[in-house]
Amino acid sequence: MGMDVYGKNPMSERGSYFRNNWWWWRPVAYYICEVAPDIANRCEHWQSNKGDGLEEEDCLALADILQREIDTGKTATWVERYLKTQEGNEWGYFASVENMQEFVKFLRECGGFSLC
Numbered sequence: 001m002g003m004d005v006y007g008k009n010p011m012s013e014r015g016s017y018f019r020n021n022w023w024w025w026r027p028v029a030y031y032i033c034e035v036a037p038d039i040a041n042r043c044e045h046w047q048s049n050k051g052d053g054l055e056e057e058d059c060l061a062l063a064d065i066l067q068r069e070i071d072t073g074k075t076a077t078w079v080e081r082y083l084k085t086q087e088g089n090e091w092g093y094f095a096s097v098e099n100m101q102e103f104v105k106f107l108r109e110c111g112g113f114s115l116c
Contacts, residue, residue, distance in 0.1 A: 003049065009056065009111025018106040018113075020099065027082055027095035028103055031075070036065045045115065053114040063107035066100060075100055 002021035010016035020028060029046035032039075039062045045052040054062065069075045079095045086092030107113075 004116045005053075005106065005110075006114050006116055007106070007110030008053070008113060011109045011111060014105055015109025015111065018103060018110075023091075023093045024095070024099055027079075027093050028100065030082075031078060031095070031100065032062065032066070034078075035069055035074075036062055039065070043115070049116050051114050051116055054112060056110075056112040059107040059110055059112055063104045066104045066107070070097060070101060070104070 002019055003025040005018040005020075007015040007017065026047065033046065039054070039058050040046065042058055043052050043054050066075070069078075075097050079097055079100075082093075082095050086094075
């Protein structure tokens with residue numbers, strides 16, 4: 001099971017669809033809520049497939065915030081710290097800067113998204 005994220009008005013194939021299984025998606029959502037709470041609050045159901053999402057303007061603003069976090073190394077630090085909390089956990093979640101970067105690329109080209 002996973003999270004399928006569909007672009008509302010995709011500008012490219014990359015912006016039409018983003019997918020993570022639950023073990024990868026939950027950390028993405030946690031991180032978004034941590035670094036961009038004002039934008040994150042506009043999407044009530046980050047951890048469910050209820051069709052919630054963001055509009056294009058919010059996606060672009062979120063992409064800028066996430067890219068800044070990646071560029072400054074803050075995302076890498078967060079990922080390292082997060083993965084340490086998962087050590088020894090048989091059902092641990094995963095996180096990587098690369099996965100976050102792929103989500104940023106999706107955000108820039110999706111025209112808004114729905115979580116399904």
